[in-house]
Amino acid sequence: MNQLSQFQLATQLLYAVAIPYFFAAMWLEYRVIKRLQGQKPDIQGPIDIVQGYELKDSLCSIAMGALKLVTTGIALIWSLPLMAWLFQHRVFDLGLSSWWFLPLLIIGDDFCYYWYHRVAHRCALFWAEHSNHHTSEHYNLSTALRQSVLGPFYSFVFWLPLAWLGFDPVTLAFAHSVNLLYQYWIHSEVFEVHGWFEKIFNCPQHHRLHHAKNEEYHDCNYGGIFIVWDRWFGTYRDFKPGVAPVYGTLTPVLSTNPLKQGVMGWVHLLQKVGKAQGLVNKLKCLWLPPGWTPQQMS
Numbered sequence: 352m353n354q355l356s357q358f359q360l361a362t363q364l365l366y367a368v369a370i371p372y373f374f375a376a377m378w379l380e381y382r383v384i385k386r387l388q389g390q391k392p393d394i395q396g397p398i399d400i401v402q403g404y405e406l407k408d409s410l411c412s413i414a415m416g417a418l419k420l421v422t423t424g425i426a427l428i429w430s431l432p433l434m435a436w437l438f439q440h441r442v443f444d445l446g447l448s449s450w451w452f453l454p455l456l457i458i459g460d461d462f463c464y465y466w467y468h469r470v471a472h473r474c475a476l477f478w479a480e481h482s483n484h485h486t487s488e489h490y491n492l493s494t495a496l497r498q499s500v501l502g503p504f505y506s507f508v509f510w511l512p513l514a515w516l517g518f519d520p521v522t523l524a525f526a527h528s529v530n531l532l533y534q535y536w537i538h539s540e541v542f543e544v545h546g547w548f549e550k551i552f553n554c555p556q557h558h559r560l561h562h563a564k565n566e567e568y569h570d571c572n573y574g575g576i577f578i579v580w581d582r583w584f585g586t587y588r589d590f591k592p593g594v595a596p597v598y599g600t601l602t603p604v605l606s607t608n609p610l611k612q613g614v615m616g617w618v619h620l621l622q623k624v625g626k627a628q629g630l631v632n633k634l635k636c637l638w639l640p641p642g643w644t645p646q647q648m649s
Contacts, residue, residue: 416496500613563596
């Protein structure tokens, strides 16, 4: 078995292990939450009130995770040939057997993820596909499965430079799977990780602030695996004593239908573009932050 085949097999194993891991972890978290509920809230810590699970909300998130797999498969029809073409015209020949290849691959993938994620919150065109990950007003492990349904169709552009630099698309698929699997466990209110680990890696106490819609926590903590990107690029925020995270989006989607959840970000954006007057304002609706509104609409 050659090295590329090993990466391909490892990716398949990750998905095979992920499904039982997801459901076992959700069951365990649910049991922990049931024990925590009813305890007196402590607003001096980042865990104010553990909201727990709501059945329809969680089922919607799980269904959206399944839909993401479908749309990812469809998007491979054009994303994979483009990445393969860039890889054929790569700048470097990176040795798969080198000791530094795997760490560089994971770091490079997460660096691209950071910039995708940051742009997805600051550019309406990408917020339209990413926003459905934030629509739940609950924060638990099932929320991690509320994936962007439309994102695979165009968000892959942020990873194209890696193929051009010399990372085979097969290895990029592996790294992306590792990144997504890592991010699952940080969608939890019931525990935190401190010490040296939280200085380098993304932890639940970081990511729950990212999901908060409070003004104090807007647009922060974009890292996937590593929180160091946020510390370096000025987007890191820590918990403010007395300010508990409030989850959801400023424009709520009041439905637990996974199809509606998956497309409503684009529906809202197209409605906004349709109401804007003039080509310039319509283009600004697409490229400026999602909260921007032309004067004619204000």
